[in-house]
Each structure stands twice: as C-alpha cells, then as structure tokens.
Amino acid sequence: MRIPFGRKIVTYLLLIAAAFLVFTPTMMAVVMSFMTNQDIMTGSLPSAFSLDNYRRAFEQFPLLHYVINSFLVSIAIMIGQLILASLAAYAFVFLEFKGRDFLFYLFIATMMVPFEASIIPNFHTIRDLGWIDQYTGLTIPFFAMAFGTFLLRQNFKQIPKELREASQIAGMGDVKFYLKVVLPVAKTSLITLGVYGFLTSWNMYLWPLLATTNDNVRTVQIGLRQLQSQEQMNDWGVIMAGAVIVIIPTLILLFLGQKKLQRGLTEGALK
Amino acid sequence: MTNMTAVITQEDQALFVRTKRKQRYKQFIKGILFLLPSIALFSVFLFYPLLRTIYLSFFLTDASGATTVFVGWDNFVTLFQSTIFQQSIKSTFLFVLYTVPLTIVISLFLAIIANEKLKGIGFFRTIFSSTMGISVAAASVFWLYLFHPTIGFLNIIMDTFGLEKVGWLTDPSWALIAVAVTTIWMNIGFTFLILLGGLQSIDKYLYESADVDGAGYFYKLRRITIPMLSPTLFFVVTVTIINAFQTFGQVDILTQGGPQNATNLMVYSIYREAFTNYQFGSASAQAIILFIIILLMTIIQFKLGERKVHYQ
Numbered sequence: 001m002r003i004p005f006g007r008k009i010v011t012y013l014l015l016i017a018a019a020f021l022v023f024t025p026t027m028m029a030v031v032m033s034f035m036t037n038q039d040i041m042t043g044s045l046p047s048a049f050s051l052d053n054y055r056r057a058f059e060q061f062p063l064l065h066y067v068i069n070s071f072l073v074s075i076a077i078m079i080g081q082l083i084l085a086s087l088a089a090y091a092f093v094f095l096e097f098k099g100r101d102f103l104f105y106l107f108i109a110t111m112m113v114p115f116e117a118s119i120i121p122n123f124h125t126i127r128d129l130g131w132i133d134q135y136t137g138l139t140i141p142f143f144a145m146a147f148g149t150f151l152l153r154q155n156f157k158q159i160p161k162e163l164r165e166a167s168q169i170a171g172m173g174d175v176k177f178y179l180k181v182v183l184p185v186a187k188t189s190l191i192t193l194g195v196y197g198f199l200t201s202w203n204m205y206l207w208p209l210l211a212t213t214n215d216n217v218r219t220v221q222i223g224l225r226q227l228q229s230q231e232q233m234n235d236w237g238v239i240m241a242g243a244v245i246v247i248i249p250t251l252i253l254l255f256l257g258q259k260k261l262q263r264g265l266t267e268g269a270l271k
Numbered sequence: 272m273t274n275m276t277a278v279i280t281q282e283d284q285a286l287f288v289r290t291k292r293k294q295r296y297k298q299f300i301k302g303i304l305f306l307l308p309s310i311a312l313f314s315v316f317l318f319y320p321l322l323r324t325i326y327l328s329f330f331l332t333d334a335s336g337a338t339t340v341f342v343g344w345d346n347f348v349t350l351f352q353s354t355i356f357q358q359s360i361k362s363t364f365l366f367v368l369y370t371v372p373l374t375i376v377i378s379l380f381l382a383i384i385a386n387e388k389l390k391g392i393g394f395f396r397t398i399f400s401s402t403m404g405i406s407v408a409a410a411s412v413f414w415l416y417l418f419h420p421t422i423g424f425l426n427i428i429m430d431t432f433g434l435e436k437v438g439w440l441t442d443p444s445w446a447l448i449a450v451a452v453t454t455i456w457m458n459i460g461f462t463f464l465i466l467l468g469g470l471q472s473i474d475k476y477l478y479e480s481a482d483v484d485g486a487g488y489f490y491k492l493r494r495i496t497i498p499m500l501s502p503t504l505f506f507v508v509t510v511t512i513i514n515a516f517q518t519f520g521q522v523d524i525l526t527q528g529g530p531q532n533a534t535n536l537m538v539y540s541i542y543r544e545a546f547t548n549y550q551f552g553s554a555s556a557q558a559i560i561l562f563i564i565i566l567l568m569t570i571i572q573f574k575l576g577e578r579k580v581h582y583q
Contacts, residue, residue, distance in 0.1 A: 003387065003388070003389070007488070008389065011384055011387050011389060012389065014384050015384055015385065015389075015392075015395045018380075018381055018384065018395075018399070019394075019395050019398045019399070022381075022398060022399055022401070022402065022456075022459060023398050023401065025410075025413040025414065025417060025456065026401060026402075026405065026413065028413070028416075028417075028424065029409075029412075029413050029416075032416070040422065041422060043422055043427055083308070084308045084309045084312070085309075087305045087306070087308060087309070088305065088306050088308075088309045090305055091301075091302045091305035091306045095298060095301055095302040095305065096298060096302075097295070097298045097299040097301070097302035097303075098295070098299055099299070099302075100302060103306060103310070106310075106313075107309075107313075110313055110317055112565075112566055112569060113317055113321055113562065114513070114516070114517055114561065114562060114565050115517075116517055116519075116538050116541060116558060116561060117320075117321060117324055117558045117559065117561060117562035118316070118317055118320030118321050118323075118324060118558075119320075119541075119545075119558070120320070120323075120324060120327065120336070120541075120545050120551055120554055120555055120558065121319065121320035121323035121324055121327070122316055122320050123336075123545075123546075124336045125315065125316070125319075125320070140312070140316075141312070141316040143308070143309075143312050144308070144309040144310075144311075144312035144313045144316070144317075145309075149309065174301060174305075199403075199404065202406065203406035203407065203408075205406070205407045205408060205519065205520040205523075206519050206520065206538075206542070209523075210546065221406055221407070221408040221409075222408075224408045224409065224412060225408055225523070225524060228412055228415070228524065236416055236422075239412055239416075240412070240416070242412075243408075243409040243412045243413065246406055246408065246409045247404060247405050247406065247409045250404040250405070250406065251401065251404040251405070253404065254400065254401065254403060254404035255397055255401075255404075258396070258397060258400055258464070261464065262400075262464045262465070262467060262468045263468060
C-alpha cells in the first residue's frame with residue numbers, strides 16, 4: 001500500500017519537528033562544549049570553535065582516570081552477568097531436578113525487590129568486607145540478574161531438545177554442551193544482553209556514589225557530578241565537555257546496536 | 272519358570288530404583304551447581320539485605336549502622352506523623368502522575384510516526400532512541416543548564432516572548448515540574464524503542480484487510496494499533512511507574528531535594544536519612560514503605576492489566 005503524498009509530507013514535518021525537540025538538549029551540550037565561556041555567558045551564538053574546554057576538563061580533573069574506571073567496571077559487570085545468567089538459564093531449560101520450579105519463582109521474586117530497598121544493608125556489607133573504593137564493591141553485587149536469565153531462557157528454549165538427546169548419546173556432558181552448543185547458538189541474545197548490561201552499568205549512579213569515597217575507582221558519572229558541583233555553574237563549557245565524554249561510549253553502542261537491542265528487549269519483555 | 276522371572280524382576284527393580292535415585296541426586300547437584308553463583312549473590316545482596324532492612328526498621332541505630340534500641344513500630348509512627356515524610360510521599364505520587372502519562376503519550380506518538388515506511392526513517396528512529404544512551408548524570412547536567420535562571424535556554428525563550436523569567440529549580444511550585452520534564456525526556460528513548468518494537472510486531476495482514484474495507488487512518492489506529500499494542504503498552508506503563516518511584520540522580524544533581532523539600536522524592540529522602548543523617552532505622556522504615564508501594568503497584572497493574580489487555 002502506497003502512502004499518500006499529503007500524508008507523507010505531514011509525517012515528515014512531524015518527524016523533523018519531533019527530532020528537533022528531542023535532540024535539542026544533547027545538541028546544545030555538544031555545541032556548548034566547543035564554545036568559549038564568554039560566548040556562553042553572554043548567550044550569543046558560537047563565534048569561535050575551541051577545544052579548550054576538553055583540554056581543561058582533562059587537565060583539571062582526573063577525567064581520563066574516571067573513564068577508564070567506568071570501562072573496567074562496566075565490562076566486569078557485563079561479563080559477570082553474561083556468565084551467571086547463561087549458567088542459570090541453562091539449568092532452567094536443560095536440567096531437570098527437584099525444586100527447579102521453586103527456584104524459578106524465586107528468580108521472578110527478585111524482580112519485585114527494588115535495589116533501594118536493600119541498599120542500606122548492602123552498603124554495610126560492602127563496608128564490612130572492605131570493598132569500599134574497590135572494583136569488587138562496584139561490580140560483584142550486580143552479577144546476578146533475573147532479567148538476563150529470563151531473556152536467555154527464552155532463547156535457549158528454542159534449541160531443539162533432540163539436540164541435547166543426541167549429544168547425550170554421543171557422550172557429551174552438560175558443561176561441554178553448554179560451552180560448545182548452547183552459547184554459540186545463543187550468540188545474538190548474549191550480545192544483546194551484553195550491550196544492555198554495559199549501558200546500564202555505565203549509567204549507574206546511586207551505588208557508585210555510595211561505594212566510592214575517593215578518585216581511586218570513582219566512575220565517570222560521579223566524576224561528572226563532582227565536576228558540576230565544584231565548578232559551581234561558572235564554567236559551563238568544561239561541564240558540558242565532561243558530559244559529552246560521558247555519553248559518547250553509550251551513544252555509539254546504542255547507535256550500533258539499536259535494532260538488536262530493540263528486538264531483544266521486546267522479546268524479553270513480552271514472552 | 273514364573274518364579275524365576277519374579278525374582279529377577281524384583282532385583283532388577285531394586286537396582287533400577289537405586290540407579291534412578293542416584294541419577295536424580297546427581298541431576299539435583301548439577302542443577303544447583305549451575306544456579307549456585309546466582310543464588311549465592313541473590314542471597315548476599317538481595318534476600319539478606321531485604322530481611323535486614325525489615326529488621327533495622329524496628330530499631331534505632333548508631334552512626335555505623337549497629338542497632339541500639341528496639342523501638343517496635345515507632346519508626347513508622349514517627350514517619351507518618353512527620354510533615355517532611357508526608358510531603359515526600361505526596362511529591363513522589365505527584366511526580367509519578369506528572370511523568371508516567373506524558374512519557375507514554377509522547378513515546379507512543381513518536382513510535383507511531385516513526386513506524387511509517389519512509390526514506391531516512393532509520394535516522395529519526397536513532398534520534399528518538401538517543402536519550403536511552405544518556406546517563407542520569409549527563410541528562411541532569413544538560414537540563415541544569417536549560418533551567419539556569421539567567422543564561423538558561425528556557426528563560427531566554429521566555430524573555431524573547433516577553434514573559435516573566437521562571438525560577439525553574441528554585442521556585443517550590445516549579446521545581447517538581449522541572450525534575451519531571453527532565454525525567455520524561457530521559458525516559459523517551461527506552462519507551463520509544465519498546466513501543467516501536469511492539470508496533471512492528473503487529474500483523475500487516477490486519478491493516479491490509481482494513482484497507483480493503485476502506486478504513487481511515489485514525490480508525491485503524493484506534494481499532495487495530497492500540498488494541499494490538501496493549502500488551503506492550505501495559506509492560507511499558509509498569510516499568511515507567513516503577514522507575515518513577517526509584518528516581519534519584521535527577522534530584523541529586525538538579526535540586527538536592529529542595530526548594531522547601533518540594534522535590535524530596537522517596538529514594539532521595541531514604542538516601543538523605545541514611546547517609547547524611549545516619550538514621551538507618553528510620554531510613555529502613557522508609558525503604559520498606561517504598562518496597563510495599565512498588566509491590567502493590569505491580570500487583571494492581573497485573574490484576575487490572577490482565578483484564579484489559581488484549582493478547583494475540
């Protein structure tokens with residue numbers, strides 16, 4: 001069915017107007033990060049292009065250090081989640097044992113508990129373990145993930161049971177079957193989940209705020225908060241340069257994986 | 272002859288039962304081993320802390336978090352009598368009311384116009400989903416500038432149109448709205464992406480047969496799109512509500528709970544009570560109340576949703 005010309009024009013106009021509105025805050029931050037402070041304060045249009053804000057953001061703050069910390073933390077959480085979720089999903093799909101259904105409901109139940117309801121004891125646990133200002137404290141609490149387990153369970157279910165039976169006859173154990181057959185078949189879902197895990201870890205705010213007290217392992221989100229509160233609204237160019245550095249990795253990841261992420265999340269949400 | 276068969280069968284059966292039991296035991300151990308990492312972490316960082324929060328909510332604590340005096344329901348009673356906490360609950364519910372419907376309506380509109388098969392539509396989809404890649408901290412910083420009283424973009428626009436400048440983040444009657452606007456903008460990316468996925472999974476055949484019957488654009492929207500999208504909408508509404516109750520970062524950067532506690536949303540209130548006032552007992556009581564509210568919301572959503580949602 002062809003779209004009528006008139007409706008096409010209207011749709012394009014709506015799309016352009018909406019895109020403009022949605023993208024303005026981001027666009028403005030990017031433009032401001034290249035502007036001189038004088039242009040920003042006088043509210044004029046950019047009169048010169050300068051990289052000065054970026055230079056100062058990296059010189060006056062350990063921004064690069066924060067970025068590296070964020071990468072390490074996000075990648076660690078991503079890998080931890082993929083391993084734990086795929087192991088658990090394997091058990092729920094391919095292993096039959098007493099209490100499996102009960103454990104499955106227990107996993108569902110974990111989704112009902114907001115992180116904030118357990119944050120106080122968690123903080124004390126981390127403190128007592130000596131994990132404050134350590135990568136362990138920032139990563140390990142997030143390894144277990146019910147949502148990821150469900151997503152992978154849905155995917156593993158599509159692997160024919162006959163394949164497992166055939167591999168059993170061939171004398172293939174569960175660990176080997178998991179590594180050699182299940183993980184390669186579920187590659188797409190694992191990537192989707194990985195991207196999702198990285199995005200959410202990179203953007204985490206409340207927990208890194210509590211679990212870090214110095215620059216050692218502080219992530220870039222808290223670094224940005226620091227930058228913003230120390231600059232006290234004066235140097236908007238530097239603040240925006242910091243914010244642009246924060247969003248670049250996730251935006252790139254999102255642009256590359258948008259389609260996969262959309263399909264993956266919709267599947268996980270609705271099945 | 273018949274006797275012998277019986278004996279063998281009996282022995283066989285015993286062996287069979289033993290092997291089967293052994294195998295079942297082995298299967299159980301194997302299952303547990305696969306699940307052990309997840310179960311261990313859930314126990315340490317989810318189930319134990321949840322129970323511990325309930326326990327703490329009945330005590331007073333010292334600054335290190337150790338319990339000192341058992342006070343029973345006192346923490347809860349004090350909370351419900353405290354005007355600051357009442358304000359916090361009220362602000363939180365208002366905030367949910369401001370953010371959830373608008374997030375859904377805007378995202379649905381964007382998803383519908385981005386679902387047309389037009390040239391360059393991929394570009395628009397990318398733009399609309401872009402806010403999903405922007406962290407709370409970055410988004411809050413963007414809007415902190417937009418809301419800036421003198422050099423902020425919004426007040427410059429107000430000025431250009433000859434309107435009075437607004438103290439977006441300093442006026443108690445505007446601050447919550449400002450935080451809500453920031454939140455809606457942040458939510459759009461994710462909600463849009465999920466709704467677009469839902470739209471794309473609707474059977475094209477439905478539209479084709481409606482076209483044959485000569486149905487108009489809005490008729491199709493009302494009679495096909497919205498009903499077929501209802502499971503996705505239902506999911507998105509639930510997630511958005513739960514997220515709204517858990518708002519923290521925007522408040523921390525934009526307003527720190529002020530002015531006059533107007534934006535002191537529940538999670539921020541818990542954070543302040545626990546980690547600046549060191550009142551872990553009272554903070555735990557608030558956390559339990561938040562937990563119950565979210566739990567109730569989820570249950571109500573599911574009960575209402577089941578009835579109204581149209582599943583394929």
